[in-house]
Amino acid sequence: MAKIHVNTTINGAPTEFLCDANQTLLDVLRDNLGLTGSKEGCGSGDCGACSVMVNGRLVCSCLVLAPEAQGMKIETIEGMAEGDKLHPLQKKFVEMAALQCGICTPGFLIASKALLEKYPNPTEDEVRYWLAGNLCRCTGYDKIVTAVLDVAAEMRESAR
């Protein structure tokens, strides 16, 4: 079967790739483009480890077919830091030990960034419900939620 030619933008860079009709965006990111920061935990949209932004919307890349990326703007964990400057969420996750094994971390960071872009002043409950689509088995979520709330407060402070 002929491959499908897709033009897209990934982390700001125009990117083209060839894929099969049944490949997921996650497969293409990981296997075709070498962007292995997005993880596959379940392949069914239940764990959120493959979270990416597609045109500003938080999605599980395992549930997006790769050809659907045509003309879309995709943001992955690899694009979160600017040069050697970590995003405040990335910094805070390390500083506050908001990760143990780290496999779910890229997904949590993408989802948390999406949250703070939409709701810069979330309550603890809002953080917990927003992140309910991301599974973490190591931390019990405590330090993740605290880190996100801390970054939200700091970002509000610096925006003033």
Add this chain to the structure above:
Amino acid sequence: MSEHRPNTEGKYKWIGTRPERPDGADKVTGRARFGADFSLPGQLIGKVLRSPHAHAVIKSIDTSKALALNGVKAVITAQDFPDQPNLIVPTGEMQVNMRDITRNIMAREKALYEGHPVAAVAAVSEAIAKQALSLIKVDYEVLPHVIDVAEAMKPDAPILHDHLLTEGANPPASKPSNIAKRIEFKKGDAKAGFAQAQVVIEKDYTTQAVHQGYIEPHATLASAAEDGQIQVWSTTQGHFQVRGFCARLLGLETSQIRVTPTEIGGGFGGKTVVYLEPLAMRLSQKSGKPVKMTMAREDVFRASGPAPGGNVKVKIGAMRDGRIVAAECIVEMQAGAFPGSPVGPACMCSFACYDIDNVYIEGFDVVSNRPKVAAYRAPGAPISAWAVESTLDILAQELDMDPIDLRLKNAAKEGTKTAYGVTFNTIGMVETLEAIRDSEHYKSPVKPGYGRGVAAGFWFNIGADSSAASHVGEDGSVTVISGNPDIGGSRASLALMAAEELGVDYNKVRPIIADTASIGFNFVTGGSRVTFATGLAVVNSVRDMIRELKVRAAKIWKIDPEAVIWEGGMAKPAGNQVGTFEPLSLADLAAQAGRTGGPINGHAQLNVTGAGPGFGVHCVDLKVDEDTGCVHVGRYTAAQDVGTAIHPSYVEGQLQGGAVQGIGWALNEEYIYNAKGKLDNPGFLDYRMPVASDLPKIETILVEVPNPQHPYGVRGVGEVPIIPPIAAVGNAVARATGVRMVDLPMSPPRLSEALDAARPMKMAAE
């Protein structure tokens, strides 16, 4: 509020601080490479064909059509592995038999559970590999199956293994059964104790199999060369274990296999055994190409890890003043398809929190048509603790006694002899109970509609074999090399101990996890041993390096090495030489190393004993939705005797993560089998693990009772936190609703049914 109560205030510069972990940047940028992130040029994709039946004889396997498919490079079955002797080897806290391992990685005579591998292929693409699987023809003779433990123990149950005679049976077993082993532990005279008791509480409990639930599925990459050498990348808790198992399974020498551990996306005990590695290695040998294999989540559920379910009977006899005079616990535990459940630790831990004169404990290891169980955080202990700690709560209610006071009255202390024979050294059970008793949480009133539950837990912790090396670089910076995959921040704890020992900045010490060819043997990351045992190896390797550094300084100064001390990261002249020479830093000594004897390194290799046991006490406030049976956890506090918290944030993380796994075990998680013996919920949608919105903050209290047998007082901390939560939740449910749950999980359907059943009685009573 979370509290850290250091016992070592002011004693250390680095230990007890909370610096950033050395692998932090890699893990927040996506750069860290986990199991499925490794690839090699020209690699093939390997896939496994799994049994659709719970129990079936494999009469024949025809792989010819699959092999003939364009793009298929190799196909393997059990015939590609030599049979193995009946040989027990340790893995983590559990024991495994090589004869069973080779049958578990690839079914031989019979398929023993749904998902049991029967063949595997390697092909140029995943699509072709999948197509090849569909072309393999397996002729099965389906047999009757058995899933439930009690059913499997019956004399007329379908028998899984014709050779299995119950070990330890009384009288000795004369015909095969599914009961692999019977064990017992006795202390004093339980019968006499119960006769003397003024109150006796007796209750039966059941639990279901649960999965470790690591977010990263199993994954491996193997590359076999023409000269017989094989390189393997694997997400594992023990790459030396992978090497050792695979050498036996493939008939190779360990030196022919080099295993590099990838970053590991959770394990909790479930990644201490091999599944894909030997298959990928054999496929690579047969095809001459690297072979990559990953499990789908469904495979992870059906064919890896679960922790067992089991049935537990508990009987506790006490005097009216709360003193426990007799205790009995009988545990029947699922082993999965092959013998080797953690029934031993379940029995040993059952009453270890308490000082009881008369104890009888009996355990049964039972096979059934389920995947072979693997270790899961304090294997076995949560199951017996759920039963024992629930029964204690009933006793507290019966005696109208505060549940903490009841436990304090009976708490194990230094000198307490356990039912399994060990006498405790310095332990912190009393201190941990007091920490909860005195906490703001426990002192606060219980909110209307809520119930408060407490429970305790014990785990041994282990030491075992560790190797470490320390190197001074040419510029004086330091690398510390060890061989345990870092599953939750152990690089940071090892670097902290090395920095403390060496007297240099934490950031000057780089911890590295070496492959099996680059450092001596290390036992698995498990049993809460890494910070304790490998930590000790690291400390000793640094001490060895410091000894060498002093020799070098002595050479430069032309004085006796005995007259040199190491202080604040510098060699200094001591004794009658004090002040004679300027101190020499690591950089000074490294710069002159060529002239003083060459590179400066330190090594250590140890079999570490003296692991300090850990005790935890958890407290939870929750309410139950009377209509749906849904539990809302409102407040949670976990206290634990952690020895010395080397990096308190990661110690807190262990308490928080373990508590939440326990909450999941209590409330929702279970393997659900249908009548055909097939797993009905092999995915995260139907196997419901806790998510952030299910939970409150998990408050922690780190109680420090240092382990006298470690230079920094370290105790393992990872296992204990999963033990108390299940009973703590059950006890809180009982106090919130008046309904005592004895079957896990306390899921909404089960809980609402129990509430409905209790309602007419309640109404009648009113």
